Amino acid sequence: ASLEAWHARYIAESAARAGAAVIRDRVDKAHTVETKGTNDFVTEADKAAQDAIVQVLRRSFPNDTILAEEQDDAVGSIADVSGRRWIIDPIDGTTNFMHGIPPYAVSIALQQDDAIVAAVVFNVPHDRLYAAVKGGGATCNGEPLAVNNADTLPEAVIATGFPYQRVAHTEVFLDVLGALLPKARGIRRHGAASIDLVRVAEGAYGAYYETGLKPWDVAAGALIVREAGGRVTTVGGSGGLHPLFDAQTVATNGRLHETMQDALAPLQHIHA
Ligand code: IPD
Ligand code: CA
Ligand code: CA
Ligand code: CA
Structure with missing residues (x-):
């Protein structure tokens, strides 16, 4: 540094x-x-x-x-x-x-x-x-800070934020949420994206995802997750695209990243 x-x-x-x-x-x-x-x-x-x-x-x-x-x-x-x-x-x-x-x-x-x-x-x-x-x-x-070591959804509490931009987005979002609900240990909605991210960084949540974000929602929290050993990418992205400027963000403890990407695949086609 x-x-x-x-x-x-x-x-x-x-x-x-x-x-x-x-x-x-x-x-x-x-x-x-x-x-x-x-x-x-x-x-x-x-x-x-x-x-x-x-x-x-x-x-x-x-x-x-x-x-x-x-x-x-x-x-x-x-x-x-x-x-x-x-x-x-x-x-x-x-x-x-x-x-x-x-x-x-x-x-x-x-x-x-x-x-x-x-x-x-x-x-x-x-x-x-x-x-x-x-x-x-x-x-x-x-x-x-360090991320947690949950390997599977039943071991992980997941945070998200609810989209309010467009009805079509909401429908896809609810489908994805409905599929995750019975699999994850729990789903939480704090109401502040930066807090969701730092709660991944300190090991409270195994993962966080949201659509329709802006750079100021995620820029700081994304670095904090990465420096705590976690991963932050766009939904569907491996990290090649700059997540800052993509509204669909997924942050995990690293171990859950692929599992979350699979679960979030339908969100890839939504653009903010
Ligand atoms: C909002 C919060 C919220 C998220 C929204 C953001 P704001 O930021 O981070 O959790 O769901 O997408 O716009 O407007 O309170 O700064
Ligand atoms: Ca914000
Ligand atoms: Ca604000
Ligand atoms: Ca605002």
């Missing part, structure tokens, strides 16, 4: 803590809610947390590019990849936050060309800070 990546991880942690302070300050207040799309909301807290995060990053890295969910034309800028770029989700799990349901998180990743080199996911209500540096391992509150 490079010194630059360790430095980035350190600054990302202070940016995440600055964002979390803003979120905590607003958690018990009434929220201004805007609707971006079906079941897709943004509150004043998302924007204020994003401003606080960006301010900290800019102080140390004035020349880096920033891709943050609540910035203007975030979706349009996703594909501009070259050099150093920070990928930020100021509140991952906005619906949970709005309704007082834990968890929700601040997610911050540093992308260097086509790799994520540093990552922080901060579970705000539970005060758990997950971090990773490429080639340098993953930690939670400073303790090393």
Whole structure:
């Protein structure tokens, strides 16, 4: 792991803590809610947390590019990849936050060309800070993380997220879920993709999959899973495609990857 990546991880942690302070300050207040799309909301807290995060990053890295969910034309800028770029989700799990349901998180990743080199996911209500540096391992509150060693679905609890983009997607999703339900030990839906990923990294879940994701949902969590010994790819992909820019993501402890890919095969043909 490079010194630059360790430095980035350190600054990302202070940016995440600055964002979390803003979120905590607003958690018990009434929220201004805007609707971006079906079941897709943004509150004043998302924007204020994003401003606080960006301010900290800019102080140390004035020349880096920033891709943050609540910035203007975030979706349009996703594909501009070259050099150093920070990928930020100021509140991952906005619906949970709005309704007082834990968890929700601040997610911050540093992308260097086509790799994520540093990552922080901060579970705000539970005060758990997950971090990773490429080639340098993953930690939670400073303790090393490792995926679990479940080999089969009956040994594994699996996390997912429910799609709300299109009805056709929902139907395929429900078929896949219906087939997995009797096979896996259990299925969970947290409501924050970054948390689902770090829960794979710390061995709680054997696997996580979701469709319709954006880079800010998965960039940081994906590095944390990999550095904890797990695997993250696109659905149907072996890792050749850059999972960051594909909306269908599957993360596992590694041992379950092929089993999950088989179970998720019908989702391959869905595009976000
Ligand atoms: C959402 C959460 C949710 C997932 C959605 C995401 P947001 O992020 O991660 O778990 O199911 O796909 O959009 O909008 O709360 O940042
Ligand atoms: Ca959102
Ligand atoms: Ca998100
Ligand atoms: Ca968000």
